[in-house]
Amino acid sequence: MLRPHTSSKPVSIKDIARIANVSHSTVSRALRNSPLVHPSTAEQIRKIASESGYRASAVARSLVNRRTHTIGVVVTTIADPFNGEVVSGIEDKANHLGYSVFLANSKSEPERELRVVHSFEERRVDGIIVTSSRVGAHYADLLERMNIPVVFLNNHNPGNFAYSVSIDDGNGAREATNHLLDLGHTRIGYIGDEFGLRSNENRLSGFRGALRSRGVKEHAEAMESGDGSCAEGAAAMERILKRTPLPTAVFCYNDQTALGAMSALHARGIRIPEEISVVGFDDLPAASYASPPLTTVRQPMEQMGRRAMEILAGLLSGETAGIEGVEKFDGELIVRRSTASPKK
Amino acid sequence: MLRPHTSSKPVSIKDIARIANVSHSTVSRALRNSPLVHPSTAEQIRKIASESGYRASAVARSLVNRRTHTIGVVVTTIADPFNGEVVSGIEDKANHLGYSVFLANSKSEPERELRVVHSFEERRVDGIIVTSSRVGAHYADLLERMNIPVVFLNNHNPGNFAYSVSIDDGNGAREATNHLLDLGHTRIGYIGDEFGLRSNENRLSGFRGALRSRGVKEHAEAMESGDGSCAEGAAAMERILKRTPLPTAVFCYNDQTALGAMSALHARGIRIPEEISVVGFDDLPAASYASPPLTTVRQPMEQMGRRAMEILAGLLSGETAGIEGVEKFDGELIVRRSTASPKK
DNA sequence: GTGAAAGCGCTAACAT
């Protein structure tokens, strides 16, 4: 059985003042190392504070300062490993800068997205970071109307935002495709994310651009799309496998899609890369432990998260030197063993 | 270039009072649907509030209520997929119960762990959930001393805590081992997590118990340990592969360890499950897309997260009916294709 | 049904 929690109120600045026989403002000053307080009294106050387990109330402080030193992070779901990496970077930087982070999952449900943003407003977060948002222009408006800075990270929306950090999708896709082309592939498929999403469009057009510049024509039988998950990646690959001729290589929107596709290939006994090469995008930790290890375009996910937080902190402090509104990171092609030249 | 953010103060209860020509207390009542306010004035007030984009300040409210409706979640790192699933469950439940969640990564660094908990104290979170903590008794004391309820989830510490939800490690390990035994394996290895961690000890003793009850003796050449990561799982497997005789099956502390082990096996050209069977623990999403799909013990991670949040909420509201202090979830053996009978 | 006043735990003038 469980016993309900009985809480007693925390010690306050006044309690300390009483013990130290000074006014509460002196305590306030001492605790924030104001030079305006006598060293010895300051010393004594700090001693009492630490002995009594005093913890300044951030909520009271926030009320007067109008700054909570708190940010809100909206992700579709933190269970997605991509978001996990990004949030890890955000939290790390936030922690070092003295910010606490509220985390909320939107699940891409507009109704929930709204609730989440409202709660952030009520909490008076100083700023917001939104990662991988799939929701539309309506939501963007909502955020713009809030009177606090918002930084987007790899947003899928076609909307235009003032501040964002994202991967160079086009370039990454081009590099990946060129790698396949260099290996001699000519029947290359693409398994995308939902169509209409910006990042997918950009990767797709990078893919197409690479083909075009080598005079290779698109292999229409192997153009498919999923939703960025393993499950849909597998399903998409299965659809491709029903059509002929089979591609000799497939470029996937992301690693999860690629991992799903690989599992469909394995299930059919099709060897990777001997029969079909597979390339992903992201370089999730799982990519290097797949079998075979997955060739992919690395996104510096943690670093991007950290950068988003830095930009936000810049916006909040006014120190905006060296910060661009829209920052693009370069992907890096990581060649592993899921790609090889096609058999003759 | 980026323009620093210029914020104007949000509309307050007083602003609305002025416009509605009532006192701010009436506004406060109206907005919280107090029956003490005349329907028509309430109506008018709500209209003004919504038109002006009013958002009640949770920080002001918290100051008077002494409740922030906020909880703190400490994870080692949110980049770990296990924690991602758990936090997803916590956040989901918290959201429905009207709580916001602060997320912090401890990275298992005691110094950072301390900072994180202190910041939670200052933020006046109503409660704390700690997942997969690896830090020792010292930290546990710190938490116990705080005057707010703490719920642990799968803590690795040998310490004893008032409130916790965890998986039944022993039983899960026993089931997994029995599965291997049923298949006819007699040379079974174990790749653990760091020794000394409670969960590892429990899985290991479940493993040993199962062997013992069938009269199979431990295969000492294949007892190894990593740190719960793919990388160390692979390294541990490589060490095992240097010794003879090889095991015909290996049970791993968790899926990541198993996935790493599988990748080491693949790299050496050893077939799974024909030559060596592999079993994991957790059932991460990646497990079903591994090749071959991984046999593992499923932990209901999201559900455990939700339950931890429920318990915490119960502690906070005093509704403790149907809540045990220490709750154990049962794992479920999921047989996939990474296990088979050993070749004769 | 509504207003006036006090107070939550701090910070920041403004005295002294």
Add this chain to the structure above:
DNA sequence: ATGTTAGCGCTTTCAC
């Protein structure tokens, strides 16, 4: 160097 006072945006007596 320290104390007094006001106020941050709310909720909650207590009057009326």
